[in-house]
Amino acid sequence: MTPAIWSNRIRREKQTLACMLRLYCKAHHGGKKSLCPACRKLLEHTWERLDFCPFENAKPVCVRCPHNCHASRDRAELRKVMRYAGPRLLWRHPLLALLHILDSKKHPQRSDST
Ligand code: SF4
Numbered sequence: 001m002t003p004a005i006w007s008n009r010i011r012r013e014k015q016t017l018a019c020m021l022r023l024y025c026k027a028h029h030g031g032k033k034s035l036c037p038a039c040r041k042l043l044e045h046t047w048e049r050l051d052f053c054p055f056e057n058a059k060p061v062c063v064r065c066p067h068n069c070h071a072s073r074d075r076a077e078l079r080k081v082m083r084y085a086g087p088r089l090l091w092r093h094p095l096l097a098l099l100h101i102l103d104s105k106k107h108p109q110r111s112d113s114t
């Protein structure tokens, strides 16, 4: 992981989601080195939304976002993934988990607002 990933909020969020999905997929769908097709699709959809996130580096966690841009089906799936993988991330990827907890304290602020 390059140091830039820590300062680039969107890249870090992508990395966090990929780690969480790997934990979830391994436990629920038998995914080993790669994600199952459903989890891969969810990751791709989520990354696409992140590419257009208007908050950029000031991005809040999606669950607290007033402008939740994920499709409702993806949102429900992501909630399940977070519920399972959130606590486990702390053991597997403590730095990502800690930064995610800090992000969850942030208030949403668009990058174009002054
Ligand atoms: S839900 Fe909100 S924070 Fe998450 S990607 Fe969409 S706009 Fe950005």
Ligand SMILES: [Zn+2]
Binding pocket: 024, 025, 026, 028, 029, 031, 035, 036, 037, 038, 039, 040
């Ligand atoms: Zn899966």
